[in-house]
Amino acid sequence: MSQMMQPPRGTYDALPEQSRRLHHIEETARRVFGRYGYGEIRTPIFEFTDVFARNVGEATDIVSKEMYVFEDRGGESLSLRPEGTAGVVRAYYSNKMKHQLPLKLMYAGIPVFRYERPQKGRYRQHHQVGIELFGISEPWADVEVIAAGMAFLKELGLTGLRVNINTLGSPADRAAYREKLLAYFEPVKGKLSEESQARLQKNPLRVLDSKQAEDQSFIPDAPKPIDVMSEESQAFYRKVKEGLEVLGIPYDEVPTLVRGLDYYTHTVFEIHSTDLGAQSQVLSGGRYDGLVAQMGNEDVAGVGFGSGMERLEMLIAELSAPKPPVSFVVQGDDARFQAMKLAEQLRESGCEVAVPLGEQSMKAQFKRADKLRAQTVIIIGETELAEGTVTVKDMESGEQKACKMEELVSLLGAC
């Protein structure tokens, strides 16, 4: 296959069967999040680069090496969105939504772009659903957001899920912890893996969940976030955990859980599937108080998550088959036109109807109907045409009966 005939690396064509599954995920998200009071927002697929650079974090991998940045003809630097939250926060300001607080917004089926090495469940263009809740700085919001995420996954019929949570504390706690961690690792820096030495510069918290063998001996004795965290932050975290327990949402506390986006504070969580490989994370998010203020000076709390549709798609069970279509079998062009006319009426009443559009023997037309899984076949041959009738055949029982053309629609009802 020539290069032009293949889609760009890390992208794919969703064919009808897969599209149906993705659509199902999207619809489930709208339905479930709708029950929690979320209204859908659709933001542009690209934003000014600064929207992401400044809010996701200049130093994050996502911004520094994975973003699709380009200059438009007017010389503006734009970027394809690498995640969902920043654009929604920008839209919050653009649309002066502070008067609607507290505000619940969801997005569903949005394309998201990251220049990464593709793998199963990791694409350069993937799609997300997610929610953002603005204006509640109390832990109940974190609890409800996580509950909404679980409800969504549950409604999709997923099993084998694990919720991991952690707290990063307030921005001050986070900064203090970072210092403490640096102080701990600095003396042994030379013994750490190459990856971790780099992490020490960018995001020291990341060293804690390193998989490199060299690092393992240092991790257990590293300072814990709880050591430096304010009592308020600890109380906040306890409330979140308590809420999850009350709602019966099982979780694992993972003190090393750190997100690669700079804007998180307090609660961070990730939901993994035990049925996936390295890309097992299917839904993740947290609290981002401060992000809204950072972007436009309003001190508004935020909590939310994003979820990757392609990863979910690999996990959902077979969808039930769509309802079977009605298929025509015709003999001659006059009969074909008559069939097309009747088909229009049947479609108006909601049926899926197929009319043979090519020159085919009746036998071939029946085979075609079978392949379409038609349950009912309507035959219009020379005799029927002359009599103004059609023959209705039940493909399962093989029974056939005559019916006046005018009565066909009422006979089949909603199919």
Added chain:
RNA sequence: GCGACUGUAGCUCAGUGGUAGAGCAUCGGGUUGUGGUUCCGUGUGUCGGGGGUUCAAUUCCCCUCAGUCGCCCCA
């Protein structure tokens, strides 16, 4: 960005230094108006792409593209 594996028909795969096969699928037919079972027939592939070695490469070598696995990162 790093390491490894893979790439032959629509799909799943076999195969050979002398330009290639199976199963399934597809399409057609089994006397002209009846399918799903069965029977018969049917290959439609630049053997991912480019270059090299060779009398000759799909097969060996190099590069490249893509996918997969792990790392990194993340949904």
